[in-house]
Structures are given as structure tokens and as C-alpha cells.
Amino acid sequence: MMNLWEPPPVTYTSIDQAYDWAIVLAGITEPNRPPYDRVQFNKGADRIVHAIQLYHLGKVKKILISGGSGTLTFEGVKESHALADFARMCGVDSSAIYIEDQSRNTHENASFSATLLPPNETSILFTSAFHMRRAKACFEKTGLYPDAFPTDYYGGQIRATPDALLIPSVYSLQLWSILIKEWMGLTAYRLAGYI
Template sequence: MPTSLVAWLIIASIFIKRDRHKKILRGLAFGLFIFFTNPFIATVVINSWEPNAIQYDQVERTYSYGIVLSGITNPNRPPFDRVQFNKGADRIVHAIDLYKKGIIEKIMITGGSGTLTFEGNKEAHAMRDFLLNFGVPQADILIEDKARNTRENALFTKELFTNPSSKVVLITSAFHMYRAKKCFEKVGMDVMSFPTDHYGRELYYTPDDTLIPSIYGLKIWTILFKEWIGIIAYKVAGYL
């Protein structure tokens, strides 16, 4: 991660004995800090990585299913009388929009517990309750509650389809869409991408957005590093 890289360079410079090497490591740490905290650079990169949003009126046909990937709630955080959403809440909110507009006929939610040390509460169940509260009939909601990662989202979802070759709408965060779409295609499913909750934004050429270090830059690079490492791991494992 970006913060870790800078921190390790600084730590290494403390223990290195040669002054020349100390200066090189500290200079590199400072340079990386300036680079990773620059909001303009981060915005350019995330805008290049994320696929463009799709207007509702650009969808030219009706799909039987919209598949919503979980990973957007905190099901084990109290109070338990409500759904605790993260930033990715647009996944389920836009799925409701697609359903209400008649673009998708049913909503499938895939995702169990992302906790490795204990079973935890199932995200799919919490998101199903959210859909019910917003008037989506039980008959139009399907859940897959065993998947713990994107590979399993695709694998276990396919098992629930009588006709896995039919085209469906895949709804997930824009930064995650590349890996998710590849996983579903790998198991033989034909999906239309519907990216949500973009981190990218319009470019501004003000001092705040071009010169002044910002936590926004570190946040964007951390998200990208995590996703890129995940893609590499999935490719090595043969999931993509």
C-alpha cells in the first residue's frame, strides 16, 4: 500500500548507516508521498481505470436478472435493526432503480459473510430485507449467501441459473467492475456491466486539486493497489 511504502522507506533510512543512502531513501519517501497525495494525479488515474457510468436510457432491452455483488454493508456492527451501508450502497440503490424502471425483472444478491475467523451475518440477507422495505416483492428477489469473494460470487451464482448463458446485468462498484466481469465471464456467464459508486470525478485545475497534498489521493491509490493486487492474484489462480 502507498502509506506502507513511504513508511518502510523512512524506517529503512533510520537504520541505514551511510549518509548517502539515508538521503536517497528519505528523498524517495518524500517523492512518493508527494506523488501519492497529489489529488490531480489520483483523479487522472482513477478516471482512466473506472468504466464510464451508464445512463438508464442507454439500456436498450429488458434483462431477466440484475446481479448485485455484496461487500457494501457491515452486518456485524450494531444496531442490528437496520442495514449499515458503506460507500458502495449505490450498488443496491441503483439495482432498485433498474427494477422500478423495468430494465431488470428480478434482483439477485450474491454474498455471504466476508469474515474468515467466524461465520458472521450474511450480507445477502440484510440486503434482501432492505429491498423488501423498499417495496420489491419477495418473489422478485433471489439470494446466494455462501460466496466470500468475487470468484465465488460468479461460481455460486451460476449454479442458481437454469440458463446460465442468458445475459444478465452485473451491478458492482466501478473500480471493481473489471475483475468482477472477468470472473463471471470465466464461468460462462454473459453479463452487461452496470458500474456504480464511481470514485472518479471531474478534473479541476485549482491549486487545491493540483498542488496541495490531500488524503483523497492516498485513499484512491490504496483502493487501486488493493484491486490491482487482487487482479494479479486472480490471474495467477486462473480465476480470470
């Protein structure tokens, strides 16, 4: 089911233009995990890593990192600032990095980013593959129409081996949990008029 839900990957070689903007959605670090002198990434780190790689390949000119804090009581460095520091450390020029640090969810990522980006410039959106449908719909609702660059896939090759077919997998339950949560989020966003 995850393979059916996630959009197909975009290869670097298939990108035949230089986008004005890479829009990277945050939600990929663990700011409350010590030690606090570094960025603690979770599975979604591909979002920023692939944007940086495309910047170095000349396929994106500027990177907008969107995300504040998704928690009600937040103390410390906002995620977008930590990711901007990481991008600079990876050789992205400071003049090519922009930050939107007030958003707390995908709807706000799109709304607040839309106020920063000129509507006539090209953009490509970086978020997790399972989350791309909802994120892209939120941006389109604001009048921005970024191309999609899905990252950090959960789906993969289906193995028809005896152990894969017969032995129950806790990971499968985790994937169902991720999908159901995303479907509920998509439904809630439709009902709220965010998409």
C-alpha cells in the same frame, strides 16, 4: 488514474431491454457496526439502490444478491439476506429476489451465482466501478456474460484550481491504495486461474 481505470457509467436511458437478472455483489454493508436493527451501508450502497431503481423502471425482472460473509469468524445475518430485506422494504416483490449466501469473495460470487442462473438468460452486473473489470472477468470465466453496470465511482471531475494542484490530499493516497489493492487482486486472480 482512477478515472482511466473505472469504466464509463451506464445511463438508465441507454438500457433498451428488460434484463432477466440483476446480479448485485455484496460487500456494501457493515454488519458489525451497531445498532444491529438496521442495515449499515458503506460507500457501495449504490449497487443495490441502482438495481432496485432499474427493477422499478422495468429494466430488470429479478435480482440475485450474491454474498455471504467475507470474514473467517462470522456471526449474525449474512449480507445478502440483509440486502434482500432492504430490497423488499423498497418495494421489490419477494418473488423477484434471489439470494446466493455462501460466497466469500468475487471468484465465489461468480462461481456460485453461475449455478443459479440459466446461461441463456440476460443479466446485468452491479458492482463498484473500480472492481468491475475483475468481477466481470470472473463471471465470464464461468460462462455467464453479464453486461456491466458500474456503481459508486471514486473518480470524478479533475479540478485545476490552486488548492487541488498544490495542496497534498490524503484522499489521493486512499485512491492509490484502492487501485493498488485491486490491481494486486486482479493479478492474483489471473495467477489462480479465476479469470
